[in-house]
Structure formats: C-alpha cells, structure tokens
Amino acid sequence: xxxxxxNITKTFRTFTALQEINLYVKTGELIALLGPSGCGKTTxxxxxxxxxxxxxxxxxxxxxxxxxxxxxxxxxxxxxxxxALFRHMTVFxxxxxxxxxxxxxxxxxxxxxxxxxxxxxxxxxxxxxxDRYPRQLSGGQRQRVALARAxxxxxxxxxxxxxxxxxxxxxxxxxxxxLRRLHTDLHVTSVFVTxxxxxxxxxxxxxxxxxxxxxxxxxxxxEVYEHxxxxxxxxxxxxxxxxxxxxxxxxxxVGDLDxxxxxxxxxxxxxxxxxxxxxxxxxxxxxxxxxxxxALVGRIQPVGAVARLEMVRTDNGELIEGEVSQEQWRxxxxxTGERVYVRPKSLRVFPEPVE
Amino acid sequence: MSLILKQPxxxxxxxxxxxxxxxxxxxxxxxxxxxxxVKTSALTWDQFWQAVADPRTVASYQLTxxxxxxxxxxxxxxxxxxxxxxxxxxxxxxxxxxxxVDLPFALPTAVAGIALTAVFSVNGWLGQYxxxxxxxxxxxxxxVLVALTFIGLPFVVRTxxxxxxxxxxxxxxxxxxxxxxxxxxxxxxxxxxxxxxLLTGFTSAFARALGEYGSVVFISGNMPxxxxxxxxxxxxxxxxxDYAGAAAIAVVMLVASFVLLLIINGLQxxxxxxxxxx
Numbered sequence: 001x002x003x004x005x006x007n008i009t010k011t012f013r014t015f016t017a018l019q020e021i022n023l024y025v026k027t028g029e030l031i032a033l034l035g036p037s038g039c040g041k042t043t044x045x046x047x048x049x050x051x052x053x054x055x056x057x058x059x060x061x062x063x064x065x066x067x068x069x070x071x072x073x074x075x076x077x078x079x080x081x082x083x084a085l086f087r088h089m090t091v092f093x094x095x096x097x098x099x100x101x102x103x104x105x106x107x108x109x110x111x112x113x114x115x116x117x118x119x120x121x122x123x124x125x126x127x128x129x130x131d132r133y134p135r136q137l138s139g140g141q142r143q144r145v146a147l148a149r150a151x152x153x154x155x156x157x158x159x160x161x162x163x164x165x166x167x168x169x170x171x172x173x174x175x176x177x178x179l180r181r182l183h184t185d186l187h188v189t190s191v192f193v194t195x196x197x198x199x200x201x202x203x204x205x206x207x208x209x210x211x212x213x214x215x216x217x218x219x220x221x222x223e224v225y226e227h228x229x230x231x232x233x234x235x236x237x238x239x240x241x242x243x244x245x246x247x248x249x250x251x252x253x254v255g256d257l258d259x260x261x262x263x264x265x266x267x268x269x270x271x272x273x274x275x276x277x278x279x280x281x282x283x284x285x286x287x288x289x290x291x292x293x294x295a296l297v298g299r300i301q302p303v304g305a306v307a308r309l310e311m312v313r314t315d316n317g318e319l320i321e322g323e324v325s326q327e328q329w330r331x332x333x334x335x336t337g338e339r340v341y342v343r344p345k346s347l348r349v350f351p352e353p354v355e
Numbered sequence: 356m357s358l359i360l361k362q363p364x365x366x367x368x369x370x371x372x373x374x375x376x377x378x379x380x381x382x383x384x385x386x387x388x389x390x391x392x393v394k395t396s397a398l399t400w401d402q403f404w405q406a407v408a409d410p411r412t413v414a415s416y417q418l419t420x421x422x423x424x425x426x427x428x429x430x431x432x433x434x435x436x437x438x439x440x441x442x443x444x445x446x447x448x449x450x451x452x453x454x455x456v457d458l459p460f461a462l463p464t465a466v467a468g469i470a471l472t473a474v475f476s477v478n479g480w481l482g483q484y485x486x487x488x489x490x491x492x493x494x495x496x497x498x499v500l501v502a503l504t505f506i507g508l509p510f511v512v513r514t515x516x517x518x519x520x521x522x523x524x525x526x527x528x529x530x531x532x533x534x535x536x537x538x539x540x541x542x543x544x545x546x547x548x549x550x551x552x553l554l555t556g557f558t559s560a561f562a563r564a565l566g567e568y569g570s571v572v573f574i575s576g577n578m579p580x581x582x583x584x585x586x587x588x589x590x591x592x593x594x595x596x597d598y599a600g601a602a603a604i605a606v607v608m609l610v611a612s613f614v615l616l617l618i619i620n621g622l623q624x625x626x627x628x629x630x631x632x633x
C-alpha cells in the first residue's frame with residue numbers, strides 16, 4: 001500500500017514541528033526517516049499512524065484520504081521504541097491481542113489465532129518463548145515480540161519508531177539485518193525512524209533526511225551519501241571535513257589550494273564552504289602544482305582496514321580528518337609532528353549561508 | 356539458607372537488622388496481642404462462648420464486617436476514578452483536590468464523626484434534603500457506611516495513583532493501533548495493570564474500616580442490634596470492667612481480620628504472580 005503525505009504542517013503552540021512536508025512512499029518500499037533529535041521525524045511517523053493529527057495537510061493511504069481516520073481503522077502496525085508490551089500478558093497473548101480484541105463478528109476462532117501466533121513466533125524466531133512474560137526477555141527479544149504483535153493484525157503499512165534505539169550496538173546490528181530480510185520476505189510498506197545514519201543507509205530503500213521540521217533530501221542511500229543536496233545532509237551523513245574558502249570565476253580557493261569547480265559551475269562568486277569526506281583526501285609529502293593545504297600530523301590511529309589520522313592546518317589551526325588505505329599508509333610512512341600536504345579528491349562546494 | 360547467610364555480602368548487617376526487626380515487632384505488635392489471648396484465657400469456654408456469641412455481639416459483627424466490606428468496595432470504585440482524574444487530566448485546582456484526598460488521613464476521626472453527623476442529621480446541610488426522599492443517614496446503618504467510606508477513601512487513591520502514573524501512554528497507543536476499542540483497552544490493558552494495586556488499596560481501606568471507632572460512634576447512634584459496631588461493644592464492656600469479655604470479642608475480631616487479610620493477600624499473590632512468574 002502506498003503512502004502519500006501532502007503538505008503536512010504540525011505546530012505545537014508556538015513551536016513548528018513539521019513544515020509543509022510532502023512525501024510519497026511506493027508500495028512495498030522500506031523508507032528511513034533520518035535526522036537529529038527534534039527534527040520532527042517521530043512526529044511525522046505518529047501523524048502517519050494517526051496517533052497525532054496534523055495542523056494542516058492530509059495523509060493518503062493507497063490514494064484514500066485517511067487524515068481523520070482513527071489509528072485502529074488505518075490498518076497500520078506501529079512498533080514503539082520502548083516496545084510498549086503488555087506486561088501482564090505472556091508473549092503469546094501479547095501477539096494474539098490484536099486478533100482477540102476484534103468484534104465478535106470478525107474475530108477468528110481460537111484455533112486460527114493459535115496457529116497465527118505460532119507462525120509469527122516462528123517468524124521472529126522466538127518459538128520457545130511463547131509462555132514467558134515480557135520482563136523475562138532481553139531487549140532484542142522484546143522488540144521482536146513487539147514486531148510480531150504489530151504484524152499479527154496483518155497491517156498494510158508498518159511504522160517503526162526508533163526500533164533499535166534502546167538496544168546495544170551488537171544486537172542493533174543483528175536486528176537491522178534481520179529487519180531487512182524480513183522486509184524482503186513480507187514486502188509490507190514500511191517506514192522507520194532513526195537518528196543513526198548507518199542504520200538508515202544499511203536498511204532502507206530510500207532515506208528521507210530531515211532537519212528542523214523540513215525534508216532536506218530524499219534519495220537512495222547512495223544518492224544521499226554520494227550526492228548530498230545540502231550542507232546539512234553532508235554534515236549529518238558520516239564524518240566530514242569543512243573548509244571555508246572563496247569562489248571566484250568557477251574556481252574555489254581554500255588557503256593555498258586552488259581547485260576548479262567541475263559540475264558545480266553555478267556557485268556565485270563569494271564566500272563558500274567546501275565539504276570533503278575523510279576518505280576522499282589525498283596526502284602528499286610535497287605540495288603539488290595545483291597547491292595544497294599544509295598541515296601537521298596529529299594523532300594517528302593505524303588500526304583496522306584504514307589508517308585514520310588527524311591533522312592540524314598550519315594556516316588557521318583547524319582540524320582535518322583523513323583516512324588512507326594501509327598500503328598508502330606504509331608508503332607515506334608519516335609520523336606525528338611531520339608536515340603533510342592535503343588535497344581533496346573531490347570537494348563539494350556550497351555558498352556560505354548568510355547569517 | 357545458611358549457605359546464603361555465610362556468603363560475604365556488600366550489604367552487611369543482616370543479622371543485626373533482622374534481630375532488631377523481630378525484637379521490635381514482638382514488642383510493639385506480638386506481645387500486646389498475645390496479652391489479649393492471655394486475658395481471654397481467664398474465661399472458661401462457656402463464658403467465652405457466651406461473650407462472643409451473644410446475639411447483640413453477633414449483630415455487631417455482621418454490621419462491622421459487612422459495612423466495612425461494602426465501604427471498601429465503594430472506595431475501590433470511586434478511588435480508581437479519582438486517581439484516574441488526578442493522573443490523567445490537568446485542570447485548575449488539581450493540586451488542591453489532590454491534597455483534599457489526604458484529609459481523612461489527617462483529620463482526627465472524632466472530628467470527622469461530628470462533622471458527618473452535623474451534615475447528615477435530619478436538619479443538617481444534606482440531611483434536610485435527603486429526609487423528604489425517605490433517606491435517613493444519621494443514626495442508621497447507612498450513616499455507619501458513610502463514615503467508613505469517608506475514612507477509607509485515601510487508601511485506594513494513594514495506592515492506585517502511582518501505578519497509573521507509571522503506566523506508559525504508549526501501552527494505550529499500542530492497544531489502539533492493534534484495533535482495540537477504548538473499552539477493551541481499559542478492561543484488558545489498563546485494569547489488569549492496576550488490579551494488584553487496587554487490591555492492596557482495597558485491603559487497607561477494609562482493614563482501616565474494621566478498626567474504625569471515632570468517626571462512627573457519633574453518626575451511628577449506637578443502637579444495640581442495629582447500629583452498634585464491634586469496637587464500640589468492646590469499649591462498652593471495658594467501661595463495665597468486663598475486661599475478659601472485651602478481650603474475648605477482640606480475639607474474635609482479631610482472628611477474623613487476620614483470616615480475611617490472609618485471603619486477600621493470597622489473592623494478591625495470585626494476581627501478582629502472573630506478572631513476575633519465573
């Protein structure tokens with residue numbers, strides 16, 4: 001089932017949580033709403049679910065207007081960050097809840113409920129825990145029960161609010177792979193909220209990057225990571241170096257570095273900010289012909305697939321982070337305190353925002 | 356057990372504190388109660404039976420236990436509603452209402468009794484309007500019930516309130532998202548969570564009502580066989596220097612209360628077990 005968000009604005013008294021949000025989710029897609037806390041992503045999810053109403057705008061599910069429809073009638077499954085399991089019920093009863101509370105006319109017979117719950121327990125790989133109580137389970141297990149409970153009512157849309165937010169790193173990683181597989185099997189249209197860019201990039205078909213109640217960019221993980229549309233997206237998705245410079249007639253100058261603006265010829269002359277990711281940096285022992293930024297090597301972390309190092313610019317003392325392959329690292333043979341010349345392989349330039 | 360005790364622990368002082376607890380409880384609770392039994396033993400079985408099975412005394416048991424139970428039920432019902440309103444809604448004067456709930460705790464019971472009698476007597480504020488409707492409160496069993504309900508009110512509110520406060524809003528949202536109606540959410544999700552606390556509150560209110568004396572004696576009128584509560588009967592016997600007789604009735608009350616509390620505790624254990632079972 002497709003989801004369409006049309007011009008949603010939500011204000012709480014004087015605070016604007018969402019501003020003119022437009023979004024279209026195709027049937028069977030897995031979408032991540034990504035952004036820092038307070039960016040409105042959870043509010044948007046709750047409006048999709050019907051847990052909150054928008055101030056203006058409308059929500060369409062499968063091209064049908066549902067803005068004023070109660071959450072119970074929208075056919076959405078909602079998974080809460082802190083699971084919200086019913087403490088006094090066993091795992092089995094938690095999952096069966098959605099079926100048992102149906103009006104008598106549409107309630108399936110007990111045997112059907114029983115079979116359905118068993119099937120779901122198997123799906124979330126907790127067959128042997130059916131008669132336990134939620135407090136006897138680990139966080140990861142609880143979240144899987146919450147997911148099974150939401151799936152029991154056969155929702156056409158699955159909404160997950162920071163589903164792995166309260167779990168430790170290892171379990172998070174396991175569960176998000178598992179969620180990805182589950183989505184591939186079930187193919188139910190899903191939207192999940194996260195503030196963790198790795199999670200969004202790894203799991204989602206498309207990522208919606210949000211900031212301050214607005215959508216900054218919508219795109220596949222590759223698009224948003226490789227071609228960030230705004231400085232915010234660049235900054236938010238992974239580590240990044242930031243260079244203040246000037247644009248002049250299609251070239252950008254940062255310190256002693258002078259680079260041609262390739263596809264970005266439309267930047268007006270004036271102050272600009274260049275962004276470059278740590279692994280997109282070339283390091284040299286001598287300044288080349290194009291010029292480079294001079295820096296001193298600071299802390300070195302040579303462990304792992306790449307060597308990470310911090311450098312301090314000699315002209316203004318700003319910090320630069322770099323990542324080079326182990327092979328390159330051995331060739332360079334740099335040590336702390338040595339002089340190094342930094343040249344970005346690609347620099348993404350945005351005009352400096354006027355304060 | 357002895358194995359556990361010998362283990363070094365980060366919480367020392369178990370032996371000392373347990374010893375003190377037992378000593379203190381003996382001094383304050385057990386010894387006086389044992390004295391009651393000793394006092395009763397001055398009677399022969401015949402005399403004992405006469406004292407406790409006297410028709411007037413039996414009528415007082417019925418009144419005391421019956422009305423205490425009904426008062427606790429009333430308090431359970433309205434206490435939950437009051438707690439719900441205090442937790443769920445914010446309205447001007449909420450803090451004031453919240454403080455009002457504790458008033459029956461703080462007020463000397465005799466004062467409460469006099470106030471209730473004044474209000475509900477035939478020409479009192481409320482009594483004068485109830486009288487034409489054929490409802491007499493003061494000096495009837497109904498009056499006793501009003502007094503017992505009054506003094507038991509805070510117990511249920513104060514035990515249920517924190518549980519309702521801790522109940523996550525998300526649980527109700529989850530139930531709604533699964534298609535549960537509001538009524539189903541309340542009966543199947545909220546009520547079971549609150550039930551153990553409600554039972555505790557009910558027990559406290561019931562126990563409190565059983566022993567209540569001060570507020571009842573004014574409003575009941577103390578008519579033998581009709582509005583005479585057991586604690587009053589004990590006082591009457593004491594005033595007639597019938598210490599053994601008073602102790603005998605007290606023993607009956609003590610044993611009956613103990614058995615009732617035991618049953619309710621059993622219920623509580625049973626309902627709590629479903630949540631913490633291992």
